[in-house]
Amino acid sequence: MKTECDLLIMEIRSLLYSIRHHEVDMDFTVFFTVLSGVSIFVIGQLIVKLVLDPVHDLKKIIGQISHTLIERANIIANPGVPTREVMDETSNLLRKLSSQLHAHLYLIPTYDVTCRIFRLPSKEMLLAASTHLIGLSNSVYSADHNVYKTNARRVEAICDSLGIYIAEESRYPKEIKRCQSKIELA
Known part of the structure; x- marks a missing residue:
């Protein structure tokens, strides 16, 4: 016959077993929660460092190119006129921007897909712009x-x-377009 003491011991064992079993489930829940949080953080950082940062840097380079074309427009439009030092500086800057533009093309993984998602210029357009920047850099010396x-x-x-905006009246040749618009108005 089981005594009261034996029944109490069995009850305590049963209670301890259920507590331990519940703790094990809870430990796994905490472990999987922490693991999924760390995994999401790591994946997020990979996306930021491998995709978003290079895309942002490319857009910065495009902005710098736009800035340089406006800032150095007097030298680009009047080659051979400024001092040698100014022409060298402009040429080096245009060449540097061309190189950076070209380099950023290869920093962005799967550029053909990424350019569609982030509305970036196509690979061909980027390479054409890089080529024209080199051409400008070489032509600032020519008189x-x-x-x-x-x-x-x-x-x-x-x-x-x-994809840098140029107003229609700023496009080449200005004289012909002005004459055409005056004729159309008449």
Whole structure:
């Protein structure tokens, strides 16, 4: 016969077993919660570092190109006129921007897909803009009287390739477009 003491011991064992079993379930729940939190954080950081940061940097470079084309417009439009030091500085800056633009193309993984998601210029457009920047960098020294036309077309090609806005009245050739608009108004 079981005594009261034996029944009490059995009851305590049963209670301890259920507590331990519940703690094990709770430990697994905490473990999986922490593991999923860490996994989501790591995946998020990978996306930020491998995709978002390079895309942001590319957009910064496009902004710098836009800024440089405006800031150095007097040198680009009048090649051979400024001092040698100013021409060297402009040439080096344009070449550096071209190199950075080219490099950022390869920093962004699966660029063909990423460019559609983030509305970036296509690979071909980026390479065309890079080529035109090198052309501008080489032409700031030339004093040929027709080089300003080529430079104006290059600036337009760069802006069109990178999605930089140019007002219609700022496009080349200004004189022809003004004459056409006056004729249309008459």
